[in-house]
Amino acid sequence: VMDLYIRAVMEKIKDHPALHSICITNEPTCDTRKSPALTEDFTNYLKKVYQGDLNLLNQAYQSDYTDFSGIPMPTGDTMDARYYDWVEYNDQYTAAWHKFLADTVRKYAPNVPVHISTQAGIVNYVTANEFYNMGASRVVTARELSMTEIAEIRAKVPKDLEIECF
Numbered sequence: 001v002m003d004l005y006i007r008a009v010m011e012k013i014k015d016h017p018a019l020h021s022i023c024i025t026n027e028p029t030c031d032t033r034k035s036p037a038l039t040e041d042f043t044n045y046l047k048k049v050y051q052g053d054l055n056l057l058n059q060a061y062q063s064d065y066t067d068f069s070g071i072p073m074p075t076g077d078t079m080d081a082r083y084y085d086w087v088e089y090n091d092q093y094t095a096a097w098h099k100f101l102a103d104t105v106r107k108y109a110p111n112v113p114v115h116i117s118t119q120a121g122i123v124n125y126v127t128a129n130e131f132y133n134m135g136a137s138r139v140v141t142a143r144e145l146s147m148t149e150i151a152e153i154r155a156k157v158p159k160d161l162e163i164e165c166f
Contacts, residue, residue, distance in 0.1 A: 006104045014109035021113040021138060024101040028120050030094040033073040033086070038093070043068050045089045060085075095134055102135025113137040115164070123149070125156035128163070138162035 013019055032038045047068050050057040058065055060081040065071050074083045102114045115138035116122065116131045123142045131139050141150055141163060150165055157163070 002101075003104055006101075007108045010105065010108035010112070014112055019112060021115045022105050022109070023117055024105065024114045024136070025098055025120055026117040028094060028098065030090060030097065032090045032093050033075065039073070040069075041093075042073055042086070042089055043071065045092075046071060046085060049085060049088075095130065098131070099134040106135065113162075115162075116140065122153075125153045128153050128157045128161065132158055132161045136161070138164055141165045 032042065046057060050060075052068075054065060054068060057063075057068075057071070062081075071082075074086050077083060098116075105112065105114050114136055116136045117140055120127075120131070120139075121142055122128050122131065122139045123145060128139045128141075137160070139161065141153065143166065145153075145165065150163065154163055
């Protein structure tokens, strides 16, 4: 559905002279715990992380699960191993979603740059590089950064990644 939507929008705007770029995310948030459809995906993620060894997971979680499929996503922010695993899963899922958006925009409008908004919390070069790897050609840094911090980001990201700040 998103592919069809992006194609329809890009066909109408991609050649407009006033189009500067496409913002693929403004205030990115994702909580996969709210989607029961992702339970199996989370289970598969845990199997991969723990190499299919339920004993390793039980050791890390201090639990006694008998099957990977019985492990729910955490319901709160518990700051334990299970929560940490979910945060990593959630971050990877969110990154894959943004990469899909950037790739799809490029598929239908290869000459239109994509960018990430300041609300994405780009506060260091690691984050900027991750968005670059997801397909962003421009990032807008967090407003609270100093010139020194912005200079460090510039020095440690690919030269073709544009950095906007204000």
